[in-house]
Amino acid sequence: MDFSATHIGFVIAAYALTAAVVGGLILAILMTDRARARELDRRKQAGLPHDH
Amino acid sequence: MHNFANPTRFLAIANPLLPWIWAAALILLATGLYGALVTAPADYQQGETVRIMYVHVPAAWLALFAYGVMAFASAMAIIFRHPLADAAAKVAAPIGAAFCFIALATGAIWGKPMWGAWWVWDARLTSMFVLMLFYLGYIAVWQAVEEWDMAATIARVVALVGAINIPIVKFSVDWWNTLHQPASVFKMGGPSISNDMLWPLMVMGLAFNVLFLALHLTALRSEIAARKLHRLHMHDVGAQ
Numbered sequence: 001m002d003f004s005a006t007h008i009g010f011v012i013a014a015y016a017l018t019a020a021v022v023g024g025l026i027l028a029i030l031m032t033d034r035a036r037a038r039e040l041d042r043r044k045q046a047g048l049p050h051d052h
Numbered sequence: 053m054h055n056f057a058n059p060t061r062f063l064a065i066a067n068p069l070l071p072w073i074w075a076a077a078l079i080l081l082a083t084g085l086y087g088a089l090v091t092a093p094a095d096y097q098q099g100e101t102v103r104i105m106y107v108h109v110p111a112a113w114l115a116l117f118a119y120g121v122m123a124f125a126s127a128m129a130i131i132f133r134h135p136l137a138d139a140a141a142k143v144a145a146p147i148g149a150a151f152c153f154i155a156l157a158t159g160a161i162w163g164k165p166m167w168g169a170w171w172v173w174d175a176r177l178t179s180m181f182v183l184m185l186f187y188l189g190y191i192a193v194w195q196a197v198e199e200w201d202m203a204a205t206i207a208r209v210v211a212l213v214g215a216i217n218i219p220i221v222k223f224s225v226d227w228w229n230t231l232h233q234p235a236s237v238f239k240m241g242g243p244s245i246s247n248d249m250l251w252p253l254m255v256m257g258l259a260f261n262v263l264f265l266a267l268h269l270t271a272l273r274s275e276i277a278a279r280k281l282h283r284l285h286m287h288d289v290g291a292q
Contacts, residue, residue, distance in 0.1 A: 036277035
C-alpha cells in the first residue's frame with residue numbers, strides 16, 4: 001500500500017472505523033458473556049439455585 | 053436441527069467448538085487483511101481507494117446474511133416453536149446492524165473521493181439504509197416490549213416483513229440506474245475482477261462470516277445465561 005497516494009486518508013479512515021466497530025462489538029459480546037457466566041458461577045459458589 | 057435447538061444440547065455442542073471458530077476467524081481475518089493491504093494491487097482508475105472494497109463489500113454481504121439468519125430463525129420460531137429460534141434471531145440483530153453500519157459508513161468514505169459525494173439517494177444506498185432501519189426497528193422492539201412472548205411475536209413480524217428488502221438490495225443495481233456499480237463477484241458469467249483482488253475479497257468475506265458465527269454463538273450462549281438468570285431471579289423473589 002502506498003501511504004503517499006492521494007486519498008489515502010479515506011482508506012485509513014475506512015479501516016479505522018471498521019476496526020473500532022468490530023472491536024467494540026467483539027468486546028461487548030465477550031464481556032457480557034463473561035459477566036453472565038460469572039454471575040451463574042457466583043450463585044453456584046454461594047449455594048444458591050443456579051440451574052433452573 | 054430440533055435437537056440442536058434444545059439449549060442444553062446447543063451448549064454441549066457450541067462450547068467446545070467456540071474456541072476453534074474464534075481462532076479460525078482471527079486467522080482468516082489476518083490472511084484477508086494481508087491480501088487486502090499488502091499483496092492486492094491498486095486499481096488503475098481508483099488507485100489506493102479500491103482497498104476500501106475489502107471491508108465495505110464483505111460488511112455489506114454480512115449485513116444481508118445476518119438479516120437472512122434473523123428472518124430464517126423467526127420463521128422457524130413461527131413454524132416449529134424452536135426454543136432457541138427467537139433468541140437466535142434476537143442476538144443476530146445487533147451484529148448485523150453493526151456490519152450494516154460499517155457498509156454504509158465505509159461506502160460513504162469511499163464515495164466521497166470517487167463520486168464527489170458522501171451520499172446519494174440511489175437505489176442501492178437507499179435500500180441498504182432501509183435495511184439499517186429494519187435492524188434498528190427490530191432491536192427497538194426487543195428493547196421496548198418487556199414481556200418475552202409479546203416482544204418475540206412482534207419481532208418475528210418485523211424480521212419477516214424486512215426480509216422482502218433483501219432481494220431489493222441485491223438486485224437494486226440491476227433494476228434501477230444507480231451511481232453504485234453493479235455486481236462484480238456474484239453474477240451471471242462469474243466474477244469480473246482480477247484474481248489478485250478477488251482472493252483477498254473472498255477471504256475477507258469468509259472471515260467476516262466466520263466472525264459472525266463466533267459472535268452469534270457467543271451471544272446466544274450469553275442470552276441463554278441471561279434467561280436462566282432471569283428465571284432464577286424470579287424464583288428468588290417468589291421464595292422470599
